[in-house]
Amino acid sequence: MTNIEADLQKNPQFDWSASECELGIDRSGIINIGWLCSDRPCQMGKAAKTALLWEDHQGVEKVFTYNDIRILSNNIAAYLEGLGLKPGERICLFMDRVPELYIGFLGILKLGAVAQPLFSAFGEESLFTRLDNAQTSAIITQRKHALKVRKIRDQLPNLRYIIIVDAGEGALKEREIAMDMEKLPKADDYKVYPTKAETSSVLHYTSGTTGQPKGAQHVHYSIVSQYITAKWVLDLKDDDIYWCNADPGWVTGTSYGIIGPWVNGVTQAVLDSGFNAERWYKFIEKYKITVWYSAPTAIRLLMREGKETVQKFNLSSLRHLCSVGEPLNAEAVHWSKETFGRPFHDTFWQTETGCIVITNHPALPVKPGSMGKPFPGIEAAVLNPQTFEPVNQTGIAGLIALKPGWPSMVRSYWNNPTGYQNKFKNGWYLCGDRASIDIDGYYWFMGRDDDVINTGGHLVGPFEIESALLEHPAVAESAAVAKPDPINMEVVKAFVVLKPGYAPSDDMELDIMNLIRKRLSPLAMPQEIEFIDALPKTRSGKIVRRILRAKEFNEPLGDMSTVMND
Ligand code: PRX
Numbered sequence: 001m002t003n004i005e006a007d008l009q010k011n012p013q014f015d016w017s018a019s020e021c022e023l024g025i026d027r028s029g030i031i032n033i034g035w036l037c038s039d040r041p042c043q044m045g046k047a048a049k050t051a052l053l054w055e056d057h058q059g060v061e062k063v064f065t066y067n068d069i070r071i072l073s074n075n076i077a078a079y080l081e082g083l084g085l086k087p088g089e090r091i092c093l094f095m096d097r098v099p100e101l102y103i104g105f106l107g108i109l110k111l112g113a114v115a116q117p118l119f120s121a122f123g124e125e126s127l128f129t130r131l132d133n134a135q136t137s138a139i140i141t142q143r144k145h146a147l148k149v150r151k152i153r154d155q156l157p158n159l160r161y162i163i164i165v166d167a168g169e170g171a172l173k174e175r176e177i178a179m180d181m182e183k184l185p186k187a188d189d190y191k192v193y194p195t196k197a198e199t200s201s202v203l204h205y206t207s208g209t210t211g212q213p214k215g216a217q218h219v220h221y222s223i224v225s226q227y228i229t230a231k232w233v234l235d236l237k238d239d240d241i242y243w244c245n246a247d248p249g250w251v252t253g254t255s256y257g258i259i260g261p262w263v264n265g266v267t268q269a270v271l272d273s274g275f276n277a278e279r280w281y282k283f284i285e286k287y288k289i290t291v292w293y294s295a296p297t298a299i300r301l302l303m304r305e306g307k308e309t310v311q312k313f314n315l316s317s318l319r320h321l322c323s324v325g326e327p328l329n330a331e332a333v334h335w336s337k338e339t340f341g342r343p344f345h346d347t348f349w350q351t352e353t354g355c356i357v358i359t360n361h362p363a364l365p366v367k368p369g370s371m372g373k374p375f376p377g378i379e380a381a382v383l384n385p386q387t388f389e390p391v392n393q394t395g396i397a398g399l400i401a402l403k404p405g406w407p408s409m410v411r412s413y414w415n416n417p418t419g420y421q422n423k424f425k426n427g428w429y430l431c432g433d434r435a436s437i438d439i440d441g442y443y444w445f446m447g448r449d450d451d452v453i454n455t456g457g458h459l460v461g462p463f464e465i466e467s468a469l470l471e472h473p474a475v476a477e478s479a480a481v482a483k484p485d486p487i488n489m490e491v492v493k494a495f496v497v498l499k500p501g502y503a504p505s506d507d508m509e510l511d512i513m514n515l516i517r518k519r520l521s522p523l524a525m526p527q528e529i530e531f532i533d534a535l536p537k538t539r540s541g542k543i544v545r546r547i548l549r550a551k552e553f554n555e556p557l558g559d560m561s562t563v564m565n566d
Contacts, residue, residue, distance in 0.1 A: 002362040003235050003236070004232040004235070005363055011329065016225070019225075019228040020224055020380055023036060023224065023227055023263070028072075028197070031196060031486045033106075033195075033220050033223050034106040034107065035110060035194065035330075036223055037069075037106055038106050040068045040308050041066045041124075042066050046395040047070075047189070049066050050443045051101065051262060053241070054269075054270045055270070055271055055273075056098075070327075071281050072181060073104075073106035073110055074107070075181070075270070076103065076179075077108070077192070078185070079107075079187075080108065083138070083161055085111065085113060085137055085138055086527060087111060087113055087193050088113065090135065091114065091115060091116065091205060091374045092116040092117070092141075092148070093116065093117045093248070094118050095120055095165065096143040096280060097247060097248070097272040098142065098484070099181070099529065101117070101188050101248055102248070102257075105128050109192065109201055109202075110192045111194065113196050114134075114200045114213075116205075117136055117204040117254060117442075119521065120142075122249075123518050123519045124151045126518060130205045131156055132155070136156070136564075138160060139159060140165060141162065141163070143167060153225075159350055160175065162177070164178055165179055165180070166177065168180075175364045175561070194315075197220060199223060200217055200219055200411075201220045201222065202254055202352045203215045204218070206352070207430075208432070208450065208452060209462065209463065210463055210552075211460060211463055212464060214413040214420075215413055216352050217412045217413065217414050218408065221407050221408075223407075223409055226354070226564030227262045229260070230259075230264050230361075231264055232375075233322065233347060233375065234256065234320070234322055234488075235291065236266045236291060240266050240290045240291050241269055241288055242266050242293075243269045243291070245260070247278075249386070250351075251354070252295075252324055257270075263511065269289060270285045275298060277302055277305040278312075281315060282548060284315050291389070295326065296327065296328050296332060297456035297457055297458070300487050303335050304478035307339070310339055315523045319342070320345070322344065322345045323345070324349065325456075327371075329369060333368035344370045345359065345362060345372070346370070348372075348400075348445065352429075353407070354407075354408025354409060357374060357402060358373055360372030367442050368516075370438070370442040371435070371444070371445050372442050373442055377402075377406060381403075382396070382397070382399065382435055384399075388428065389426065394439045395425050395438065397435070398434065398436070400431040400434065401428035403427070407504045432450050433445065437500040451481065451482075454482070456487075457524050460480075460523055462481065463526050465516060468515065469496065472512050473514050474498050474499055474508060474513065475497075475498065476534075478494055478496045479494070479545050479548055480518065481551065482553075483528060484553055486551065490528060492526045492559065495531075496512065497535060498529050509529045509531075512524050513529065516537055535548075536548065547563065
């Protein structure tokens, strides 16, 4: 029987407070995610149980028990405190998927500081934008990524420490210090900071259409949602070996790559390596992964590899599969049934929701191509885009909206209260996506309702790309839009108007692509650049990306009445 069935049998009326009870917390008392993910499992008799099975791309392995992560996160918290870092300060984690990232996350929270994880493939400009906005006090990083921090540290007066976890004997530069996690002074009885339900915990940056990325500010109370959704949707049980292949630079990698499994006291495996079908299958076989949380782009890559590859491995340990980040096409669900003997279960949610909100939980029959139904305790609807009232009719497209109030809902955007207010209409939180609901109450995803580009499950904001493009000496104006892609769903395409005196060429295209890859990230790099004479604009001079995007997707152009026609 699945966890959700067993729990609902005992108590059919869903209430978040039941999860608080299971966690032994009280909304008005002390709630600390770092403590609940490491000390509590130890108190529940799991001190010697494996918390983390870690392997890197060269096959180097490390194993950490719950007691190990408890002590090591205490040590890190005490070390950071010793540096003078205070509760509430933002401490960035900028690393590959090394153990220090996962355990450091808990350490920062135990100190009462705010963990700001950033994807280690970010270039200096993406990094700068986010550290500057959050007025980050310290960054924990690796030697290879410290080079990017060095380039921007002079413009970041608040950044007091650049903490390098693998400094070795290497020379340290200004503000840099070495921290060897395994050699830190022991702080076994570290006094975890008494954070409350509404104390800030995690700051994840996410992209919208306008302006720079926004810092979604989460609180310690979010753990109530992450606990129960991991238990019910991922169906995590005591003897599971769980693998979430998302990077903690993105919300899936923290909500379900750190908090969800550890607060449930489950063993999780981490592979610090990019995509490689054989390596991934070998990893599942070797560690006997039972529950796997992945994403459609990875599934499509595996599908492309074909049957011969998968047949080389024994993957019979897998018992439950979930997917997130992009629409999970019906074909991928059928393929997974055929290949693994079980379907991928779709889960829909966002950085802002903090937890899964619409899903095919394991007790719900999967309708391939649908995202499933709202999670118990989540009130969702599809709204008419003009009136912002629920459509209340099956099969009609509208805006996905959620009634605020679940525990892990984002509390604000860092330094951007107006951006946050703009996400609400008529008492509903708008996700920025479109869907329809069928007769059985299943949600069918239709697309984004804005210009954000979803490439391989990662959101990229056009504004950030366009701002970076302007730094190229030849670029006068630009527009970044989504272009369909068979594997990544969407990739970035840039339309560029050159300054007088510059002519389009292959070299120019490459030079511009490289600039974006280096400054922002490989995800944001345009896969194609089209040089044009002028961009479509409204009479007031606003670029109309919708037209450029519609052409890429062969869609109708829509209302053209406000677009200048010169
Ligand atoms: O557009 C939706 C898409 O990803 C967006 C959220 O991205 P982010 O905040 O980066 O969080 C990603 C992981 C939680 C959504 O607004 N998205 C996410 N899950 C799905 C999805 N689109 C379709 N189907 C999904 N299951």
